[in-house]
Amino acid sequence: MSPGSKSDDLDAFAEEFQRLFLEEAIKIYGERVVDLWRKPRNMVPLERPDGSARITGPCGDTMECFLEIEKGRITRATFVTNGCGPSIASGGAVTELAKGKTLEEALKIDQANVLDALGGLPGESAHCAKLAAMTLTEAVRDHLRQKD
Numbered sequence: 001m002s003p004g005s006k007s008d009d010l011d012a013f014a015e016e017f018q019r020l021f022l023e024e025a026i027k028i029y030g031e032r033v034v035d036l037w038r039k040p041r042n043m044v045p046l047e048r049p050d051g052s053a054r055i056t057g058p059c060g061d062t063m064e065c066f067l068e069i070e071k072g073r074i075t076r077a078t079f080v081t082n083g084c085g086p087s088i089a090s091g092g093a094v095t096e097l098a099k100g101k102t103l104e105e106a107l108k109i110d111q112a113n114v115l116d117a118l119g120g121l122p123g124e125s126a127h128c129a130k131l132a133a134m135t136l137t138e139a140v141r142d143h144l145r146q147k148d
């Protein structure tokens with residue numbers, strides 16, 4: 001198509017729409033959340049994790065967490081989710097928090113820590129951070145059960 005065509009108009013519209021959507025999302029959720037949402041961190045399943053857990057939250061969304069553990073310390077933490085943008089951000093934040101922690105330290109990571117790492121979430125999305133923290137806790141417990 002030539003310059004100034006309908007295709008160019010559509011591209012310009014799509015770009016403008018995306019820009020407005022981003023602006024609005026940053027107003028609602030903040031820059032950190034939107035960054036972790038658009039460029040997910042550690043969002044990949046692990047084939048042979050040393051501990052893993054899958055939890056479905058009250059909203060119906062599911063998160064799965066995978067851990068690699070060496071000498072009682074988390075060397076890698078990853079997650080997958082079918083949830084909302086804030087759950088993707090929360091999964092990224094909780095796996096970043098978990099990396100390098102001992103199991104005892106990781107068990108102490110809770111919803112408040114995830115919310116802090118995100119710079120907060122709107123009240124109606126706070127449960128997404130809880131889902132991420134709970135999934136990490138269960139993945140650590142799964143590892144501890146395997147050791148018993």
Ligand code: FES
Nearest residue numbers: 059061083087128
């Ligand atoms: Fe379900 Fe966010 S709304 S995890």
